[in-house]
Amino acid sequence: MGMRDFGAAGRFGQCFLIVVNIWFAILGIGMIVLGVVVRSNRGVADNRIIQMLRQGTLGGLNLGDIIVALSAIIIVVGVFTLLVSADGGFGACFRKKGLLVVYVIVLVLILIIELAAFILWCKFYFGTNNWLKEQFNNLLRFYNGVQGATDVYSNGWNTMFILLDCCGSSPISTFRNDFVALQTYWWSNPTRLQDQIPYSCCKEATIQNYRFGRNPLCTQAGQQQLYRPRGCYNAFRELFSNFSAGAIALSVLLIVTEILAIIAAILMIRAINKEKRGSLDTTNSNVYRKGVHEIPLPDSKPR
Known part of the structure; x- marks a missing residue:
């Protein structure tokens, strides 16, 4: 089965997935680094500060746990993105339908987690100025x-x-x-x-x-x-804004890229299925196509 039999959509999906999964690997590493930086920053991660911030609540969640959870989600998503990029890259290179199916399923699950984390982060970053100021006053x-x-x-x-x-x-x-x-x-x-x-x-x-x-x-x-x-x-808001700008930019870029990767993977899976169905010559039941060569079966006359 050659590239000629794979179809334009399949070839496009294959090339796109190889390139995009290299990009996924880079983004995954970037998210891991960002999450580690947030968790290790002394101004945010000091346990005494986290314990104090846990006394304030937002919709059943407390401020300290929100910060810890968001940084942990960034790291987890980064690790999964790195692993999934390897799965998708191998599936695209070797045209492995099984790997591509797993790739699409896992990518959809990661996308759901990322969207939830992105909404929570944006709600916390853009919509809680008054709440955050009130919490600081109450805690003081x-x-x-x-x-x-x-x-x-x-x-x-x-x-x-x-x-x-x-x-x-x-x-x-x-x-x-x-x-x-x-x-x-x-x-x-x-x-x-x-x-x-x-x-x-x-x-x-x-x-x-x-x-x-x-x-x-x-x-x-x-x-x-x-x-x-x-x-x-103001100090906390400035520190959090510096991390948020990078996290939001990475998340938006990652979400858009993942949607395109899911589409490309589906195109490639369809092309693989079509290629397999086309391996049997529908115009001559006595001829089996292997790659680009026709192999006569025993009861057929040689050409």
Whole structure:
């Protein structure tokens, strides 16, 4: 069976699948790298921050689990994309119908997962600004301080202040101090003394020293050059936006490419079926076509 018998649609599907599965392999590697980067970034993946973010909910899901789940989905989809690209590439190169059928089925399942993850990601990225800001404000109300504070909220916020280089939910200024405006537990905590902001908001504070350090020029006098100027909502939103832009671009490109690959694979499967049906000469029942050569059967007369 030669390429001449395979048909234009089959040849197109074969060439397209070989090229597109090389591209799939590259995209799959890209998604794996992106998911690993999101999970390993200290500003997002620190367990103390995740535990604190889990106290906020969205439609039955909490913010911490959404972040972990989305990064995990990206990695899983990337791995499956890499494996499926190998299946589709071999199926296209060697015209293996079985591999191509598996390829189409798995690709459809991956496409469904990707669409679900894409919708969830877009809903979280584009449609939850007000919700996310409200969650940050609500979570900060439970903040209880630095020295001796071991609760989930305080540990999470102190870690976020340092790792994301921020302070409060909104930027701290002479006109607004979230620790006062949101009536946080810390503001009524006697261990606060005269501090206007916690020490973890000071630029000199680190994960190692924030529980024991003090700097009245920063925490009481509020000298601007000494404390962290950004609000944590803006810092988190900026960090998440950087990852989201890459994830959304990759997802859209991958979804469109997968739809085209499914169409090409179906065209190739149809061409393989047609090629097999055409191997028996319908004009002469005594002749069996093998490739491009006609082989006379015993009861036929030689030409």
